[in-house]
Every structure is written in C-alpha cells, then in structure tokens.
Amino acid sequence: MTDFLSTGTLPDEYRELALTVRDFARQVVAPVAAKHDAEHSFPYEVIAGMADMGLFGLPFPEEYGGMGGDYFALCLALEELGKVDQSVAITLEAGVSLGAMPVYRFGNDKQRQEWLPQLTSGRALAAFGLTEPGAGSDAGGTRTTAVLDGDDWIINGSKQFITNSGTDITRLVTVTAVTGQTDGKKEISTILVPTDTPGFVAEPAYNKVGWNASDTHPLSLTDVRVPQENLLGERGRGYANFLRILDEGRIAIAALSVGAAQGCVDESVQYAQEREAFGQAIGRNQAVAFKIARMEARAHAARTAYYDAAALMLAGKPFKKQASIAKLVASEAAMDNSRDATQIFGGYGFMNEYAVARHYRDSKILEIGEGTTEVQLMLIGRELGL
C-alpha cells in the first residue's frame, strides 16, 4: 500500500515529525487504546509520553518552552494520533489549540510567562470553556456572568461538555462570561480561571458514546473570585477572540478526522487481504475493493482540504471558509469511513476491542464538536455572501 508520507509531498522536517509521531502512536498509544476506552480512563502515561516528545509545545516559540514549530506540524501529529486513538488525539488538540493557544494569542506578557511554560510542557492542561447548557452553536447566548467587585471578577454560571477540564493535571479553564452591555448588546469577555479557585467545580464526567478516554465535564462556577488582571485580551472581545480560536481549531479537528478516516482505510485494507469467505480474500470482491477505494478517496480529499486551510492560515491569508470546508468534509469522511470499515469487518466490526468499532463510536462527535456540520454550512454560505 502506498502511504501518503512516502509520496514526497511534504518537506523533510514535517515528514520526519509525522513519522516520529506515527511510531509513537503504533508503539505506545495503540496497545492501550482499547483498555482505556473500555475503562473510560484518562491515559496519563500516554499523555506523559507525548509531553516528553514536546507535542504540547509544537506550535509555540521556544521562549515559552515550545518546539518552535507551527500549526501545520500540530495538524500532522493529530492526523497520526487520530489514526489509532481519537481520545488521545483530542486531548492534544484541546490542550494545545483550545487550551494554550488563547493564552498565546491574546495573553499579555505576564499571563504568557505564568501559564505557557506549564502548558507547553504538557505537565499541565488548560481547557476552553465556551459551551453552556443553553448556548452551543449559538455561543453568543452565554449566560455566565463576571462582575467586578473591587479588583476582582466574581464569576457565576455553568459550562457544558468541556474537554480536559477535570484531569489531575488540569490547572486552568478559560471561560467566556458576560461582563456588561455595549450598545444594548451583551459584552462578552474571556477570563482565566485557575481550577483551584474556590467555587469552581468540575462535575462528574459524562458517560459518552465515544472518546471514552478523553476527559469531558460540566463545570459549575459559584461566586468564583479571580483578580481583574485575569481578563484575557480586551474586555468585550472575548467572543470574537474565541471565534478566531475556533477557526484555527477546525483545521486541527479536520486533521484529526483525516487520521480517523485513514486509520479506517488502513485497517480495512489489511483485513480485506486476510479475511477469507467463499474461498478467497474478501478484498477480491469488487464490492469490497470499491468500498475501500472510495474510503481512500475521501481521506485523501479531506487531507488536501486541511493542508490548503493550514497553508492559508500560515501565510496570514483569510482561511475561515477553507477551515470550515476542511472540517466539514473531513468529519464526514471519518464518519463515512468508520461506517464502511465496520461493515467490512462484519461481526468483528461490532466488537468494541476492534479499532474500527472504536472509530465508529468516536467519529460521530467530529460532526458535532467545534461547530456542527450545520454551523460549517452556515459559515461557508456566509462567506459566499448568502
């Protein structure tokens, strides 16, 4: 089978990074993926290994403990991890792109110095607290409030479905909160909330359909008091800043999704060559071979979509539409490929310990998180002037 990394498309440094992460994914992540999925346990030992490799610091400058790489490097790592374990991949994606990146993009010097070295080392995690029980796709519906009391913000409200918010190494959650009104509209700001602040509680973890080894909690904030200087970025710019983070994050989710889609192809090719029925390998049937060929086409087309979005982003050009397109087609490729791979595996595909079964359960959230499919269509339509 020709592997994309052997086509010579990528410059050497990116290719080498992808191969290193691929090795790690095969040797360290894959052997424990089914166990953590079954036990719904957070893979601390795997995350520590990724931290040792510097993956949590990939797109950040060395002065903050980062690797001095870029966002595309992060995407390549996510693709390789996503092939074997989406829970591990989303832990990295949420830790870097949603957790540390807002501090890097919008933090002042003091905030960057305080938080980034911990986060880029992978010894601490930050989470992104945007979604609320009544505000998901319509994130501007935020009800959480932050009111100034002397030199402190007093925060009250709740957040929902927050990734990486309750692990033993979670140290920070950035929350959006209504801090006032401007011209009759809600003024939404983002505030850094260290997780040891009294009144901050990560409620018991959700029992999810998939991503079982990823950490997801509802959060409650009751009279949470943090210094005024914990405001991240400009007051009133919180919503806009988080939307920028989500635009980037969609490229990362697309990369993870391509990993899932490609992982399903790789598993299916091997199985179709080995599994025999009616006296021959099932892959000898054109119906099966065509199914896998279509899966490969989906994965490849989605890969080019995220490469394109990442290239625009790195070149400092507008990339909103391309990021939405990449997220849309890649998440659908993952879902479609996981369904087809499960079919190719027959009854074994319905057994949880098989990677394709895990992809089948894990992939659905890719069409929901960081903007649903419908939200991507809305954004693409808007970019077209509709």
Ligand SMILES: Cc1cc2nc3c(=O)[nH]c(=O)nc-3n(C[C@H](O)[C@H](O)[C@H](O)COP(=O)(O)OP(=O)(O)OC[C@H]3O[C@@H](n4cnc5c(N)ncnc54)[C@H](O)[C@@H]3O)c2cc1C
């Ligand atoms: C495992 C997991 C991890 C997550 N991690 C995080 C995280 O770390 N941080 C965070 O802030 N959030 C996180 N989320 C939240 C996620 O981003 C939201 O669930 C998602 O944005 C959808 O919001 P919602 O669930 O409120 O659905 P809703 O917004 O209520 O949407 C319900 C349905 O209505 C559709 N819909 C809504 N409006 C329209 C419209 N105008 N036109 C057409 N269709 C529409 C949607 O597409 C969807 O199909 C996570 C969610 C999950 C499940």
